[in-house]
Amino acid sequence: MTFYTFTENKLRQFTERVFLKMGCPLADAQLAADVLLKSDLRGIDSHGVARLSGYVRLWEKQRINANPVIKIVHETATTATVDGDSGLGLVVAPFAMKIAIEKARIYGSGWVAVKNSNHFGIAGYHSLMAAEQEMIGISMTNASPLVAPTYSSERLLGTNPMCYAFPAGKYPPVIVDMATAAAANGKLEIAQRANQPIPEGWVQDSTGNTSTNPHQLKEGGSLLPLGSDKDHGSHKGYGLSATVDIFSAVLSGANYGPWVPPFVAFLEPPTDPVGEGIGHFLGAMRVDGFRPAQDFKDHLDNWIERFKSAKTVDADKKVIIPGEPEFAYEQERRISGIPLIDVVVNDLNELAKKLEIEGL
Amino acid sequence: MTFYTFTENKLRQFTERVFLKMGCPLADAQLAADVLLKSDLRGIDSHGVARLSGYVRLWEKQRINANPVIKIVHETATTATVDGDSGLGLVVAPFAMKIAIEKARIYGSGWVAVKNSNHFGIAGYHSLMAAEQEMIGISMTNASPLVAPTYSSERLLGTNPMCYAFPAGKYPPVIVDMATAAAANGKLEIAQRANQPIPEGWVQDSTGNTSTNPHQLKEGGSLLPLGSDKDHGSHKGYGLSATVDIFSAVLSGANYGPWVPPFVAFLEPPTDPVGEGIGHFLGAMRVDGFRPAQDFKDHLDNWIERFKSAKTVDADKKVIIPGEPEFAYEQERRISGIPLIDVVVNDLNELAKKLEIEGL
Numbered sequence: 057m058t059f060y061t062f063t064e065n066k067l068r069q070f071t072e073r074v075f076l077k078m079g080c081p082l083a084d085a086q087l088a089a090d091v092l093l094k095s096d097l098r099g100i101d102s103h104g105v106a107r108l109s110g111y112v113r114l115w116e117k118q119r120i121n122a123n124p125v126i127k128i129v130h131e132t133a134t135t136a137t138v139d140g141d142s143g144l145g146l147v148v149a150p151f152a153m154k155i156a157i158e159k160a161r162i163y164g165s166g167w168v169a170v171k172n173s174n175h176f177g178i179a180g181y182h183s184l185m186a187a188e189q190e191m192i193g194i195s196m197t198n199a200s201p202l203v204a205p206t207y208s209s210e211r212l213l214g215t216n217p218m219c220y221a222f223p224a225g226k227y228p229p230v231i232v233d234m235a236t237a238a239a240a241n242g243k244l245e246i247a248q249r250a251n252q253p254i255p256e257g258w259v260q261d262s263t264g265n266t267s268t269n270p271h272q273l274k275e276g277g278s279l280l281p282l283g284s285d286k287d288h289g290s291h292k293g294y295g296l297s298a299t300v301d302i303f304s305a306v307l308s309g310a311n312y313g314p315w316v317p318p319f320v321a322f323l324e325p326p327t328d329p330v331g332e333g334i335g336h337f338l339g340a341m342r343v344d345g346f347r348p349a350q351d352f353k354d355h356l357d358n359w360i361e362r363f364k365s366a367k368t369v370d371a372d373k374k375v376i377i378p379g380e381p382e383f384a385y386e387q388e389r390r391i392s393g394i395p396l397i398d399v400v401v402n403d404l405n406e407l408a409k410k411l412e413i414e415g416l
Numbered sequence: 417m418t419f420y421t422f423t424e425n426k427l428r429q430f431t432e433r434v435f436l437k438m439g440c441p442l443a444d445a446q447l448a449a450d451v452l453l454k455s456d457l458r459g460i461d462s463h464g465v466a467r468l469s470g471y472v473r474l475w476e477k478q479r480i481n482a483n484p485v486i487k488i489v490h491e492t493a494t495t496a497t498v499d500g501d502s503g504l505g506l507v508v509a510p511f512a513m514k515i516a517i518e519k520a521r522i523y524g525s526g527w528v529a530v531k532n533s534n535h536f537g538i539a540g541y542h543s544l545m546a547a548e549q550e551m552i553g554i555s556m557t558n559a560s561p562l563v564a565p566t567y568s569s570e571r572l573l574g575t576n577p578m579c580y581a582f583p584a585g586k587y588p589p590v591i592v593d594m595a596t597a598a599a600a601n602g603k604l605e606i607a608q609r610a611n612q613p614i615p616e617g618w619v620q621d622s623t624g625n626t627s628t629n630p631h632q633l634k635e636g637g638s639l640l641p642l643g644s645d646k647d648h649g650s651h652k653g654y655g656l657s658a659t660v661d662i663f664s665a666v667l668s669g670a671n672y673g674p675w676v677p678p679f680v681a682f683l684e685p686p687t688d689p690v691g692e693g694i695g696h697f698l699g700a701m702r703v704d705g706f707r708p709a710q711d712f713k714d715h716l717d718n719w720i721e722r723f724k725s726a727k728t729v730d731a732d733k734k735v736i737i738p739g740e741p742e743f744a745y746e747q748e749r750r751i752s753g754i755p756l757i758d759v760v761v762n763d764l765n766e767l768a769k770k771l772e773i774e775g776l
Contacts (some may be wrong), residue, residue: 132705133493133522133524134493134523135702163493164493164495165527167701167706192663205723207733209726209727209729210726212726220659220662232659234649234652237649238648255648257647257648258648282649282652283642284648288598288615288617289594289597289599292642293642295594296656298592303552306582306715306719307706307712308706312715313719313723314722330715341495341527345492345496346495346667347529347669351669352666352667355666355669359672359673362674363673366565366572367569368567369623369625370624375568375572376566378658
C-alpha cells in the first residue's frame with residue numbers, strides 16, 4: 057500500500073473536471089467538489105474523492121441527474137420540503153441548508169426535509185454551514201439498508217448519520233458527526249483488506265449470530281446498531297437510526313427502511329418504491345435566539361476547556377472534543393497536502409481516461 | 417420482595433396530596449402528578465412515584481421552589497429561553513413545551529431552552545405533548561454527572577436522555593426515549609439489590625478499568641457512554657450526551673458537565689456554579705409543515721408494519737417499535753392497576769406520616 061500526496065488545489069480541480077464532464081453547471085461542480093474536498097481535508101477519507109467513481113457510475117445509470125431543478129414543494133415560515141430532482145446530494149443538501157439558514161435568520165430557526173436526493177457526503181459539511189453563521193447546525197440522512205434493528209436478522213436501516221455543530225469562541229466548532237451503527241463500514245473495509253478478524257459486536261451473520269468475519273456483509277450479514285447488543289443498548293442505536301430515517305424520509309416523502317436505493321450502481325433500486333430517492337433533514341437555529349451569542353460561545357469555550365483537562369485513564373490520551381481531530385487534520389492537510397492510497401489514485405486516473413479528462 | 421397493586425386514581429390522588437402539601441398550586445400539583453403517573457403507567461417505574469421522597473427532600477433543602485414564577489427571559493418568533501425559578505422540572509418542562517407547541521402552531525416549529533429547573537421526569541411525557549398535536553416532539557435534559565466520556569476517568573456528564581416522538585395513524589406514536597449511557601442507573605440498582613455482577617461495558621472503576629461490580633458507582637466509578645468502549649463507539653455515546661448537555665445548558669444558561677447539581681439532597685451542589693439549576697431543551701415541529709399530515713401518518717404506519725414483520729433471529733422475539741411496549745403497559749395498567757414494590761410503598765407511607773397526609 058503506497059500513499060501519494062496531492063495539494064488540495066490539484067485534487068479540487070480534478071474533482072471539478074469530473075463533475076463538469078458529467079454535465080453539472082459550474083457552480084454545482086464547484087460546490088460538489090468543495091463537499092468532497094472538505095471530507096478529505098478533515099481526514100474522513102472514505103467520504104471524499106475516493107467516492108467519485110461511484111457517483112459517476114450512478115450518473116451513467118441515470119440515477120443521478122447532473123442538471124437537477126431543485127425546488128421547494130411544501131413550506132411554512134420555518135419549515136420546508138425540497139425535491140432534489142435526483143441531483144447529487146452534494147448539491148441538494150447545501151441548497152436545503154441555505155433555506156434553513158435563511159429561515160433561521162428571520163424567524164430564529166429553520167428546518168428542511170429533502171426527498172429525491174442522493175448521497176450527501178459528510179454530514180459535518182452541512183451542519184458547519186450553519187455554525188459559521190453563529191447558528192447550531194443539524195444534519196442527517198438516511199442510507200441504503202446495512203443495519204439490522206435489535207432482534208432482526210434482516211437489514212432494514214442504513215448507517216444513518218446524525219450531526220450537530222455548535223459554534224464556539226476561541227475554539228473550533230464542536231461537531232458531533234456520527235453514524236448510528238456500532239462501527240463504520242470503512243472500518244470493516246480496512247479489516248477486509250488485511251483479512252483480519254473484527255471485534256465482536258460490529259456485525260452479525262445472516263441468521264443473526266454475532267461474527268468476527270470482516271466479509272460477513274457480503275454473505276448476507278448485517279451491521280449492528282450502536283450499542284451492539286440488547287444488554288449494551290443496541291435498541292438505542294436502532295432508535296437513533298429509526299429517528300434519522302423518519303426525519304429524512306417519512307417526513308420528506310423519500311424512501312425509508314429497506315426501500316432506500318443502494319449507493320452502488322451494480323445493485324438495482326427496489327422495484328416497489330415508497331417514496332422518491334433518499335432523504336435528508338437539515339436544520340439551523342440562531343444561538344442568539346436563546347441567549348446573547350457571546351455568552352453561548354464563552355460558556356462553550358469553558359465546556360471545552362473543562363473536558364479537555366479531565367483526568368484520563370491513560371496519561372497519553374486526552375478526552376477528545378468532538379470535531380477537534382478533524383479540525384486539526386484540516387489545518388495540517390491544507391498545508392502538507394492530502395494523501396491518497398494507490399488504489400484510489402489508480403481508480404481516479406482510470407476514471408479520467410474513461411471521461412477523457414486530465415488525470416491526477 | 418412483595419408487590420402491592422394500586423389503582424391509577426389512588427396513586428394520583430396520593431401524589432397530588434404530596435405536592436399540595438409542599439405548597440404547589442393545585443394546577444401544578446395535578447400536572448406534576450400527571451407526569452409521575454404517566455411514568456408508572458408506562459412501566460418506567462424508576463421515574464414515577466418512587467421518586468416522590470427525593471423531590472420532597474430537595475424541597476426541604478430549598479433546592480426546589482414549590483411556587484415558582486416561571487418566565488420567558490429571551491425570545492424570537494420560534495425560539496425562547498425559560499427561567500424555571502427553581503421549580504419542579506415536572507412543571508417547568510410542560511410550561512416550556514406549551515410555548516414550543518404554540519410557536520409551532522404559528523410558525524411551523526418552536527424551540528425552548530430551559531434553565532434553573534430540576535428533574536423533569538420521563539422525557540417521553542413532554543415529547544408526547546407535541547405528538548398529540550400532530551407535531552414531532554423533541555425533549556432532552558441534562559443531569560448530574562455519572563458518566564465518563566471516552567478516555568476520561570472522571571464523571572463529567574449525566575445519563576442525559578434524548579427523546580423524539582412521531583405521531584402515527586393507526587398505531588401509537590413512535591417514541592424514541594433513551595438515556596445516552598450504555599445502561600440505565602435503574603438496571604444497576606437491580607443488580608445491586610441482587611448483589612449480582614453486571615455485564616462488562618456498563619461501568620468502569622475510579623481508575624478507568626472496566627468492572628462488573630454493581631456497586632462501582634459508590635466507589636468512585638463511572639457509568640460508560642452508549643457504545644461502552646472506543647472500539648464499539650463509546651465516543652458516539654459521549655458525543656450524544658455532550659449534544660444534550662450543550663442544548664440543555666450551554667444554550668439556556670443552566671449548569672453543564674460536572675457543575676450540574678446532584679438530584680439527591682444529601683449531596684451538595686457545586687459551590688462554583690457556571691449557570692442556574694439544571695437545563696432542558698424542548699421542541700415541536702408541525703408534521704404538516706413538511707407534507708400533509710395524513711401522508712406522514714400513512715407512511716409511518718407502513719414503516720411500523722414493515723419493521724414489525726421483519727425476519728427475526730429468534731422466532732419468539734419480534735422487532736420492537738420504539739414506544740410500543742410502554743404504550744401496551746399503559747393500556748394494561750390503566751385497567752389492572754400499578755404494581756409497586758414493598759420498599760417503595762413503605763417509603764411513601766413514611767413520607768405521608770412525615771407530611772401528615774393520608775397514606776396509601
